[in-house]
Amino acid sequence: MLETSKDFLFIVLAFCILWLTIFVSWILYYVIRIFRNTSSVIGKVQDTVEKLDDFIENFKNKVEKSTSGLMILGELAKQGMNFVENRKCGKKDEDVQDEKPKKRKGILRRKK
Numbered sequence: 001m002l003e004t005s006k007d008f009l010f011i012v013l014a015f016c017i018l019w020l021t022i023f024v025s026w027i028l029y030y031v032i033r034i035f036r037n038t039s040s041v042i043g044k045v046q047d048t049v050e051k052l053d054d055f056i057e058n059f060k061n062k063v064e065k066s067t068s069g070l071m072i073l074g075e076l077a078k079q080g081m082n083f084v085e086n087r088k089c090g091k092k093d094e095d096v097q098d099e100k101p102k103k104r105k106g107i108l109r110r111k112k
Contacts, residue, residue, distance in 0.1 A: 002008050 002011075
């Protein structure tokens with residue numbers, strides 16, 4: 001079987017190629033697992049970012065709706081105060097609609 005040293009060299013080279021193939025396969029397997037795990041992590045991060053974006057968008061919409069509602073309530077309260085003030089002065093609703101609203105002066109007035 002081993003007639004010359006050349007035959008022994010070929011057997012050693014065959015074992016070396018076998019071990020090199022096993023080592024490359026092992027490295028390739030772990031590289032593929034790393035890429036798969038990285039892809040999984042990136043997918044989870046994208047889902048989290050999308051959920052965060054949806055939350056921020058919903059929060060912004062709710063704040064915009066509530067501020068518009070508060071503006072309407074503020075205007076309603078202002079009209080209610082004007083109505084109560086006009087009732088105290090004894091004016092009727094018809095008189096109030098004909099008059100233009102007067103500008104209020106500050107609380108502190110100068111005496112002449």
